[in-house]
Amino acid sequence: MAVDEVSGSLQEGLLSWLLNVEPHQLEKTDERTSAIVAQLESRISSGKLEELPRQPLILPKLLHALSKENSDRRELVSIILKDPALTNRVLQVANSPFFRSGDQHIESVDQAVFLLGHRGIRNVVSASIMQPMLAARDNAEALFSERVWQWGMTCARSAEAVAISKGVDSGAHFLLGLLPALSYITLRREVERLYKDRCNREEVPPSLFRAVFSQFDWAIARLVAQKWSLPSSFQASLPATTRPTPMQYSTPLCDGIMLGTREVLRHVNHPTLTEEELRQVLLLEEPQFDRIRGAIAGMLEKEASPA
Template sequence: MPGFLSWISRLLSSDEPAIVSAPESRLLNPVASAMDNPDTDPALVDQLEEHLFCWLLDSPPAALRSETGQWESILGKLRWRIVNQELDELPRQPMTLPMLMRALSDDKSDRHHLTEIILNDPALTDQLLQIANSPYFRPGDQSIDSVDQAVFILGLDGIRNVISAAIMRPMMAARNSREALFAQRVWRWGLTCARSAELIAKIQGQDTSVYFMAGLLPALSYITLRRELQRLCRAVPGMTEPPPSLIHDALSRYQWATSQLLATEWNLPPKYHAQLLAAERPAPKQKHTPLNDGIIIGTREVLRHAHQRNMPEEDVLRIIHLSGEQFTRVRRVILDILEAGAKTRA
């Protein structure tokens, strides 16, 4: 994407330490016009983000805090790898992704052509059927037994999102017991945010598939950054695992930059970069973006369902661009998904 590398270099090459609460590093970024509400306390958003990291890292708030400059050496090396696109753990573009994106964007493609592309990749076929039958996608109690049936039942819009999730799922599967809980929670959080963004986009008459995949990218950036930190920590005498405070600092600083790198590595169209940038740096009076609201609602609901500290509903309504009725519609679907998922895991 023209200008992207120069932009990311300017963003990350400063000699000054990054500030976690700065707009360019915050995960939950309500559009500025919502935050202009005098009844809204910006600290509420910071608190929700802290609650999320406590849950993802299974750590109390005190364990997430680091002393000034404590991790600057490691974080500096991580920043250099991001700027120079040398993240060893950055997932490479899935082989079938370009063909699938072309087929999905071609009005002349039918479901048989799409099915044929998917079936040529046995691993993708298995993942797709698992994802299509998960609570996040399966309509009702009907089991989906074939790719052709999935395309027929879910439609092109639905299958786009299933394909996005099926492509990303293997990349986020835990490699060992040390990252198992983190990977499991990040995946659940990412899917919940992506589905929330998709539902909001549908309400607003926008392209649901763009927001679904964009909603998954921060979750994939989290597992990518954690694995990169593991590599860096192994080179430090006495360190085998990155502590929660280091992981927290890295994710807070570089979550959006890494999401942009993933979109670049996968040759995603410019509209994906635009949505990520709009979510990272909302401009005053910017057009409402489902991605910001989807991440806020998804984060709140996944924490609430996990019985973690979250955000009161009245505060959510102050910082999102949905009516109370629209919020209830989105929340009802997300709660049903989370409940069904809990029963599946039980």
């Protein structure tokens, strides 16, 4: 399979799982799809989305502190502790299977910084900032939100691991690996607004979600990066087009997202690619692939295990 076919196959499986529908339901056409897509495209082009997440107020200060390899630990702890809600989320994320490597429970931000190190705490903070934006607003959104968070965290850790293997900025790739999850929940909410304006309270058909997710996921990620004033080096790592070309897929970010997506689907017993099919398109040597895939699978297994 070619790399774009692999990515397309993974996305079809992912959407079926995220939306909790059978694959054939993604194929059903809806006469209002083209009008909604055109309206959404106009909003994205103008940057006037109702549901686009605003830049977290604490983000610039944290990015500045975390960008310094030799940043003072006390400075970072002080910034986090000034926001009680962020403090709670940092401890929650730091103790999740995606970060905690042993049995020791992390009880303070200072302890988290000490145990996880500079790179680890940078990623914990990135996830903690994103978490409320991906949280469900109501019961109707609960399952989608839960699955999007699991997928986003898996892709972020996977992109980070691939970046480390390639010798590029792993912290940037962790944050960027979360952006597709943020794009999906943003697009879901925006589409529901547009659809209900046209169709009162009718339920949005899965095929419409598929159309907008497939067309605008990276566009939303780029818009978020711009609106949040993420460093230019971060923005340069995002695919430059709505549908990346095969050459644009061959990046640590895209490799990490494909590997993470496949592992999530395998973990939940959803039909997906074989390990060999994925191995053939990723720019990873066999030992790198095995090490990263094993680590991601281990995190997912720990997440599913009772505390």
